[in-house]
Amino acid sequence: MKIVAQVKLVPDAVQASVLERTLRTVNDAANWVSEVAFEHDVPREYELRKHTYAELKARGLGAQAAQHVIKKVRDAYTTLKANIRAGNLGKEGSKRRRKAQSKPIAFRPQAAQPYDDRCLSWQFDRRTVSIWTVDGRVKNVPFVCSADALKMLQAYRKGESDLIERDGVFYLIATCEVDEAEPYEPDGFIGVDLGIVNIATASTGYEAAARALNRYRKRQLALRAKLQKKRTKSAKRRLKERTRREARHAKNTNHIIAKTIVTEAERTSAGISLEELKGIRQRVRLRKPQRVALHSWSFAQLAGFIVYKAKRAGVPLVFVDPAYTSQTCAACGHVDKRNRVDQGLFICRGCGVVAHADRNASHNIATRGESVWNAGRESRVPATS
Structure with missing residues (x-):
């Protein structure tokens, strides 16, 4: 690696x-x-x-x-x-x-x-x-x-x-x-739901809220706009000093989140199940005010940190299709667009269970991860007669 x-x-x-x-x-x-x-x-x-x-x-x-x-x-x-x-x-x-x-x-x-x-x-x-x-x-x-x-x-x-x-x-x-550690046989999977309001929500209950990071970014955006408007030498100097500061802050946050998730998986001998986020910026449709948050957050960076930290620790990791994970009930499997009442609330129309929307999605991702892992272990060689 x-x-x-x-x-x-x-x-x-x-x-x-x-x-x-x-x-x-x-x-x-x-x-x-x-x-x-x-x-x-x-x-x-x-x-x-x-x-x-x-x-x-x-x-x-x-x-x-x-x-x-x-x-x-x-x-x-x-x-x-x-x-x-x-x-x-x-x-x-x-x-x-x-x-x-x-x-x-x-x-x-x-x-x-x-x-x-x-x-x-x-x-x-x-x-x-x-x-x-x-x-x-x-x-x-x-x-x-x-x-x-x-x-x-x-x-x-x-x-x-x-x-x-x-x-x-x-x-x-x-x-x-760096040599990769030999992956162990996982005792279950930890599903990780990635998002904007909550950067990462794990099926174990761990939740990394994006409130502080989004507030920091909003403050930096306002400061940059203010300095750019002034156009003085001192303003340009301060703009140059602040270059990449926001990216470093976000990178450090992603490192902390990734380390927390991988450490918990290693401690409990579990695997990690991540949603496949390729092309998310093209798939997701948001209102204009929300696009800044979507395009500012480094989805791939956090996933990449989790992947390489998991490989170094020998933690099994799989990627799953994220389709309908936010609309599917983790308790009964009922799928309905109306199950997702709002950003944070999930109420199943089938069994009536009430849950945190992101946590419900993380449990679905964990279940899919276990299915993908088990399917990968099944032999594809025809049995000998």
Whole structure:
């Protein structure tokens, strides 16, 4: 299982200048390669290398850096094609899709640049790195990270690391190959219903209310609007300082929720059943005031955190179809749209049971998870006579 660990580089003024110039150089080169790829209708990586490798070397890039720039561009076009095929950029002929297909992919000056072990080496005992730059190898660049991140890097770091710059601060995003724990045989399943009013509601009774997070987001939205309206230097500076603060806050909240759910499942030897949320933004129809909440909350992030934490702990996990889980009675199985009286109240028209709507849905998700798990264990091989 791949997990990324982030470390913050603490270069001196000279090292920082070289790193900044390196990122700008490689991303300028990536933009040129992108134009060549676009002009030649995105050839294969080998063909693209024939068109661009010599020029990249002439621009001062080392052999490995040039290869990484070419691969980065090729991967970007592969991702673009995959998004177009999946319909993520709209239907054929849509404005967004035409815009994406009408010009070469562009890379920001601070965009990530991949490094392999030939371009980057780690000295964990001294907490420094030696890194390739356009001015040659720069050694003894200090880095800082949490104690847990350092342990993971020392034990599991493998493959490429990405150098990025955010607001003048440099980071290395390192890939770690962590062994997955052997999943145990679950004693039942914990269903997790994800939503906007309640971020997560588990069938065990755990409920992560979104009230505080939504209030925080609303406050941040009002503050951004106020600062943008002023247009003064100090307002722009404060806006820049607040960049990504809301995303970090939401990410931390999702980490806490995921850890709580996985820890409870591990403690009770249960599995976890999650609803399949792919395409939820296209499926769900909401009034305009509610769309901000829907599109602001990172559904996939929380699900991803639960998945990787469950894999590390050996907790069995399944995804189920969420259709009608909010309209189905967990007690008798009666399905009726009118069962869901409002956001928080569920009253079954069949048996009359009254329950919290999200908790009722979580019990349905748990039941479906157990069915999916049992179906997966059944042998598909015909019995021998």
